[in-house]
Amino acid sequence: MRYLPKSPAERRAMxxxxxxxxxxxxxHVIPEExxxxxxxxxxxxxxxxxxxxxFRQAAxxxxxxxxxxxxxxxxxxxxxxxxxxxxxxxxxLTSYTxxxxxxxxxxxxxxxxxxxxxxxxxxxxxxxxxMYDGSTGAAEAIMMATRITGRTHSVVASTVHPEYRExxxxxxxxxxxxxxxxxxxxKSGRVNLDLLDASITSDTACVLVQSPNFFGILEDIPxxxxxxxxxxxxxxxxxxEAISLGVVRPPVEADIVSMEAQSFGVAISYGGPxxxxxxxxxxxxxxxxxxxxxxTRDADGNRGFVLTLATREQHIRREKATSNxxxxxxxxxxxxxxxxxxxxxxxxxxxxxxxxxxxxFAAATLASQPGARLxxxxxxxxxxxxxxxxxxxxxxxARLLEQKIIGGLDLTRWYPELGHATLWCATELNTRxxxxxxxxxxxxxxxxx
Amino acid sequence: xxxxxxxxxxxxxxxxxxRNTTLGKVRTHPTQNEGLIFEKSSxxxxxxxxxxxxxPEVDPAALLGExxxxxxxxxxxxxxxxxxxxxxxxxxxxxxxxxxxYPLGSCTMKYNPRVxxxxxxxxxxxxxxxxxxxxxxxxSLEVVSLLEQCLIEITGMDAITLQPAAGAHGEFTGxxxxxxxxxxxxxxxxKVIVPDSAHGTNPATAAICGYExxxxxxxxxxxxxVAELERIVDEDTAALMLTNPSTIGVFESEIHxxxxxxxxxxxxxxxxxxNxxxxxxxxxxxxxxxDVMHLNLHKTFSTPHGGGGPGSGPVACKAILEPFxxxxxxxxxxxxxxxxxxxxxxxxxxxxxxxxxxxxxxxALAYILANGPDGLRQTTEDAVLNANxxxxxxxxxxxxxxxxxxxxxxxxxxxxxxxxxVRTGDIAKRIIDYGFHPFTVSFPMIVSGAxxxxxxxxESKEELDLFIEAMRSIAQEVEQSPELVKHAPHSxxxxxxxxxxxxxxxxxxxxxxxxxxxxxx
Numbered sequence: 001m002r003y004l005p006k007s008p009a010e011r012r013a014m015x016x017x018x019x020x021x022x023x024x025x026x027x028h029v030i031p032e033e034x035x036x037x038x039x040x041x042x043x044x045x046x047x048x049x050x051x052x053x054x055f056r057q058a059a060x061x062x063x064x065x066x067x068x069x070x071x072x073x074x075x076x077x078x079x080x081x082x083x084x085x086x087x088x089x090x091x092x093l094t095s096y097t098x099x100x101x102x103x104x105x106x107x108x109x110x111x112x113x114x115x116x117x118x119x120x121x122x123x124x125x126x127x128x129x130x131m132y133d134g135s136t137g138a139a140e141a142i143m144m145a146t147r148i149t150g151r152t153h154s155v156v157a158s159t160v161h162p163e164y165r166e167x168x169x170x171x172x173x174x175x176x177x178x179x180x181x182x183x184x185x186x187k188s189g190r191v192n193l194d195l196l197d198a199s200i201t202s203d204t205a206c207v208l209v210q211s212p213n214f215f216g217i218l219e220d221i222p223x224x225x226x227x228x229x230x231x232x233x234x235x236x237x238x239x240x241e242a243i244s245l246g247v248v249r250p251p252v253e254a255d256i257v258s259m260e261a262q263s264f265g266v267a268i269s270y271g272g273p274x275x276x277x278x279x280x281x282x283x284x285x286x287x288x289x290x291x292x293x294x295x296t297r298d299a300d301g302n303r304g305f306v307l308t309l310a311t312r313e314q315h316i317r318r319e320k321a322t323s324n325x326x327x328x329x330x331x332x333x334x335x336x337x338x339x340x341x342x343x344x345x346x347x348x349x350x351x352x353x354x355x356x357x358x359x360x361f362a363a364a365t366l367a368s369q370p371g372a373r374l375x376x377x378x379x380x381x382x383x384x385x386x387x388x389x390x391x392x393x394x395x396x397x398a399r400l401l402e403q404k405i406i407g408g409l410d411l412t413r414w415y416p417e418l419g420h421a422t423l424w425c426a427t428e429l430n431t432r433x434x435x436x437x438x439x440x441x442x443x444x445x446x447x448x449x
Numbered sequence: 450x451x452x453x454x455x456x457x458x459x460x461x462x463x464x465x466x467x468r469n470t471t472l473g474k475v476r477t478h479p480t481q482n483e484g485l486i487f488e489k490s491s492x493x494x495x496x497x498x499x500x501x502x503x504x505p506e507v508d509p510a511a512l513l514g515e516x517x518x519x520x521x522x523x524x525x526x527x528x529x530x531x532x533x534x535x536x537x538x539x540x541x542x543x544x545x546x547x548x549x550x551y552p553l554g555s556c557t558m559k560y561n562p563r564v565x566x567x568x569x570x571x572x573x574x575x576x577x578x579x580x581x582x583x584x585x586x587x588x589s590l591e592v593v594s595l596l597e598q599c600l601i602e603i604t605g606m607d608a609i610t611l612q613p614a615a616g617a618h619g620e621f622t623g624x625x626x627x628x629x630x631x632x633x634x635x636x637x638x639x640k641v642i643v644p645d646s647a648h649g650t651n652p653a654t655a656a657i658c659g660y661e662x663x664x665x666x667x668x669x670x671x672x673x674x675v676a677e678l679e680r681i682v683d684e685d686t687a688a689l690m691l692t693n694p695s696t697i698g699v700f701e702s703e704i705h706x707x708x709x710x711x712x713x714x715x716x717x718x719x720x721x722x723x724n725x726x727x728x729x730x731x732x733x734x735x736x737x738x739x740d741v742m743h744l745n746l747h748k749t750f751s752t753p754h755g756g757g758g759p760g761s762g763p764v765a766c767k768a769i770l771e772p773f774x775x776x777x778x779x780x781x782x783x784x785x786x787x788x789x790x791x792x793x794x795x796x797x798x799x800x801x802x803x804x805x806x807x808x809x810x811x812x813a814l815a816y817i818l819a820n821g822p823d824g825l826r827q828t829t830e831d832a833v834l835n836a837n838x839x840x841x842x843x844x845x846x847x848x849x850x851x852x853x854x855x856x857x858x859x860x861x862x863x864x865x866x867x868x869x870x871v872r873t874g875d876i877a878k879r880i881i882d883y884g885f886h887p888f889t890v891s892f893p894m895i896v897s898g899a900x901x902x903x904x905x906x907x908e909s910k911e912e913l914d915l916f917i918e919a920m921r922s923i924a925q926e927v928e929q930s931p932e933l934v935k936h937a938p939h940s941x942x943x944x945x946x947x948x949x950x951x952x953x954x955x956x957x958x959x960x961x962x963x964x965x966x967x968x969x970x
Contacts (some may be wrong), residue, residue: 001820001823001824001827001828002492002819003560003562003751003819003820003824003828003906004824004828004831004906004907005908005909005912006831006906006909006910010588010909010910011831011834013910014834014835014838014910014913015834015840017838017842018834018837018840018841019841020836020837021828023831023833024830026830026832026833026834026837026854026856027731027732027830027833028854029699029700029702029730029853029854029856030700030702030732031702031704031705031737034704034705034732034733034736034737035731035732035849036730036731036732036736037732039515039730039822039826040602040729040730040822040825040826041602041822042599042602042603042821042822042825043595043599043817043821044822045818045819045820045821045822045823045824046819046821048564048819049820050818051564051568051815051819052564052567052568052896054818055568055571055574055592055811055815056571057588058573058574058588058589058591058592059571059572059573059574059588060573060588061579061587061588061591062573062574062577062581062585062586062587062589063573063581063582063585063586063587064572066581066585068578068581070578070580072580073802073803074578074579074803076576080496080497082496082529082532082533083877084538084570085533085681086532086533086537086540087755088566089536089540090535090546090547090548091540091541091542091543091544091545091547091548092536092540092543092545092755092756093547093561093753094545094546094547094558094561094753094754095543095544095545095546095551095565095754095755095756096551096553096556096558096754097754097756097757098756098757100544100877100878100886100887100942101943101948102542102878102879102881102938102941102942102943102945103543103784103881103886103938103941103945104538104542104543104544104948105542105943106538106539106540106541106542106543106755106940107756107757108538109483109485109539109542110536110539110756110825111813112485112957112958112959113485113486113487113958114958116523116958116959117524119525119958120521120522120523120524121521123582124617125958126710126955126957126958127957127958129757130758132614132618132759132806133614133800133801133802134802134803135799135801136618136800136801143657149583160538161802162804163799163803164792164802165799165801166776166798166802167798167799167800169798170625170775170797170798170799170800171657173798174628174658174659174661174797175623175657175658175659207919215555216915218513218815219514229895233509235779245518246518246521247509247513247517247518248513248516248517248518249515249516249517249518249519250518257476267570267576267808268575268576268577268578268579268591269569269574269575269577269807269808270458270578270579270803270804270805271579271616271802271803271804271805271807272576272612272759272803272805272806272807272808273758273759273761273806273808274809277669277738280523283465285955285957291757292955292957293957294951294955294956294957295451295951295956295957296947296948296950296951296956297945297946297947297950298943298944298945298946298947298949299944299945300943301944302943304880304942304943305946306946306948306951306952307920308500308948308952308955308957309952309955310952311952313649314617314649314650314652314653315648315649315650315892317649317653318649318652318653319652319653319655319656319662320656320661320775321649321653322621323653323657323942324617324621324650324653324656324657325615325617325618325934326615326616326617326648326649326650327615327616327617327747327754327757327758327759327760328615328758328759329614329758329759330755330756330757330758330759331753331755331756331757331758331759332755332758332759334755334756338532338536339465340524340525341486341496341525341527341532341535342496342529342532343496343497344490344494344495344496344497344499344525344526344527345490345492345520345521345522345523345524345525345526346495346526347495347496347497347499348521348524349518349521350497350499350711351497351499353501353506353507353509354731356507356509356513357502357504357505357507358508358511358809360504360507361504361505362511362679364476372628380512380513380514380516390621392698401582401585406578406581406582406585409580422781425731428500428736429500431692432503433503435504436750
C-alpha cells in the first residue's frame, strides 16, 4: 500500500522487538467473536490515476458549463490563485490545533490576523478563531446570549436563512430554550418592527436577525438594537454574505455578530467546509465559545502568540464549558485571511461595489421582462434579490435550464405566501451577457403552435 | 541561540557557540522574521485587479443610504509578493506531518494524501452549489452515497449521517439521536454516563444536550469497571459514552458485557470513534454492541487537520435510531437517481446548514479508494504495530501505568522523571528540540503526568527509531541535567511564552495606534 512506509523485512524486525509472531496477534485482545476475519466490502484498491478518473466521472454528472444565479447562503466569488498555493503548504495543511505554541507560531499569528480583520469588518471588539459555519455559529450565539443574560427565550426573524433557523431550532429545543419567529413586512421584506417589539418579553435573551437578510435586504440594525436593548435583550446579527461588509456599514449596535465567511475565498463545494465566526463586545468575551489566539511575550521579550482564555473550553471545563466545540475550521479561516489580504482595504470595497452593480443591473433587467417583477423593490439590498413571476418557478427554471442557466432558488418551500417567487444572486462573476441571456429566457414564454 | 545546549553534556544555555551540531534528525537553520500583515500595509499598494465593470456603475450612497460604510479601517494594503512571503514565512514557523512524526495521541496525525487535495478541487465538484437541481448534482450525490456505504460497512452499523462538521458536532448529533429515541418511548431520561478517561468533549456534549453527566471511575486496568457500571446504570440512564479503544489505547475486552448492562436497562451505548484507526478492517463497533457512534474523517480517514480544522464527524447508528437522523437523508429514487429526502417526521432536525463538510467527504472517499480492503487492514495493523514498537522500546525508561496490551497508542506516565522534577510538559517541550512534535500531554486524566503517544501507520521504522532514540536521550538528560529539559525548547523562535499574562490581559487583535498591539479596552 503506497501510503505505508515499511518493507516486509522492517515489519518483521519490529514484530520481533515487540515479541509477537504476527501483526494479527496484536489484535487478540479483541474478543474472538468480534474480530473481522473477512475483507471489508469496499471497492478494491485503486491507483492514483483511477482515483482521479473516479472523481472526474462524478464531476461530469454534475452541472458543468452552466451559468448560475444561485446565492442563498453560498456565494460564487472569484478565488485568487494564491489562496490554494498557500493553504496547500504542508506546514499549514498538515499541522493541528496550535497547542504547542513554540512550533505553531505560523498558525497562531494567522489566526490573530484573522481575528483582527473580522473585528475591523464587523465593528466588534473580539472575534474567535472560527466556528463550523454560519448556521451552527448562530445557534452557539444564541446559547451564548442565554448565558450572558440568564434568560432563556430567543426571538428570530423569519428573514434569517431557513436552514440556519432549522439548526438553531435543533440546538434550542433539546436544551429547553424556547424560541419564537417574527415575520417580515410584506412590502419592505424587512423584519416587522412592531411584531418584533411585541414578541420581546422579560424572558427574551436575544433577538437574532440576518443582514443582508435571506431576501438580500439590509435590516435596520440601529432600530432593531434599540427595540431589543430597551427590554434588556441582546442583539445578534447573522451575516451570510460577508462581501457585503466591503460597502455596508458594520452592525456596531449588535452585541454579538455571527458570520459565515465562505464568501471570502472559500469554494462552494456543495455546502462545505465553510467558516463560521463569532465576534462580540469585549465585556462578553468569557462567555464566547471557540478558540482564541492572543498576543504575548516569551522569556526573551519576543512577541509571540498563544491560544488563550482556554478556561472557557471543553478540554479544561468539561461539562461546564461554554461549548463542546474542539476542531473548528482553521484552514478555511486561513483561506479567508489570505483572501482578505489579497483584496485588502481598497479591493474589498471595489469588489462589494461590483456586486452591488451586478445585482442592481440583474434585478432591473430580469424584472423588466413581461410577467416578472421585483419584490421588496424599494428596500436597500446587496447581491441577492427576490423575483416574482407569473409562471411557476419550476416552469421558469425549466426554461432557463434549457439554455444551461440555473435560475433563482424556488422560495415556495419556505415562503409559500410569496407565491411564484425565486431568490436570485448576481456576483462579480456574472457577466452582463449571462444576465441578458437569463432575462431573454425568462421572457420566452412557450409559443403555442 | 546556542547549539551546544542541545547536547546533554552542554554548558549553560547562554553559552555562545558558532558551530551547528546535528541532533538525531535535526539541525538548526535561520528562519525569517515577519511582522503582522497590518504592519506591512501602506496606502496604495494592492494585490488585486478586478475586470472592468460591464454593467452601469452604481452610486452606493443612493442605493444604500444610511447603510453605506465609511471605510475599512486597518484592512491591509499590500502587494502579491508580500502576501506570498508573509504566509510562506509564517508557515515555516509551524511543525507539520509533512516535516516529521507528529505523535499527538488521540488526534491520529497521519499522512494526508495529496491526491485528496487534487480531486477535491475538480471544478464540477468544488463549484457545485447545494441548491443546484438534483438532476445536475448526481455526481456529488453519488460520492455521498458511496462514502456512506463504505463507512456503514467499516463500522458495522445500519445507517449514517454525514452532516456533522467535526467530532464534537458528531457527538452532539449522536446524543440527540439517543435523546429522540428515548423520547419516542415516552421518557428522554436524565443522565449520561461518561468514564473519567473520556475526552472533554464527551461531558461537554452531554451537558449541551440537556443531560446530567455522571462520571464513571475506571478500574485498576484503566478500563470500564463493569461492576460499578452495573451499579449506577438505571432507568434514568440514557447512554454511556465510551471511547474504544480507550484513551489509554486499550481495547475494552468486556465490551459485550458493557453493552449488555446498558441494554438490560434500556440505555444505549455511544461510542466515541476518535480511536477508530485501531479497528478499521479488524473489528466493527456494530458487531460488538455499539448503538451509535461518530467517526472523525480528519483522524481515521486522512483528511488534513489544517491547523485545527475543518473536520467532519459522521454519525453511524443502528436501525432503531435511523428514524431520528438529521434531515435530509440521502435516498435513491425508483429510476435509480439519488435524492435528498426531507420528509422525516421523527428527525432530530438539522444540525448544520446544507449537507455537512462536503469537501471532506471527497477526501475521505479518495483515501478509502486508495486503500481498498487490504490497504485499510494493513493500515490498522501498522498503526498498532508502531505503537507497540514504541512501547517495547521505551518501557524500560518510562513508567507504564497500565500494562494492558496497547492498540494504536501507548500512554506512559512521567512518574520516574517527576522524581527529578521534570514533568510530562517539560519532556514534550524538549522533544521539540529533537525535531518532533510532542505527544499529547497530561491526558487522559486518569494517568498522572501522561505522555500519550500515537504514532499512526504513517511512520517508517527509521522515523520511529529516531523518535525512540530522542526519548531515550531525554530520559538520560533528566538524570544528568534536568535543568536542560526544564527550560526546553532551546531551538525554537520563541520559548515558554507567557500564557498567564495572555489570559489576564488579553490582546486578541492588532490595533493601528502603535507599533505593537495594545490591549483591548
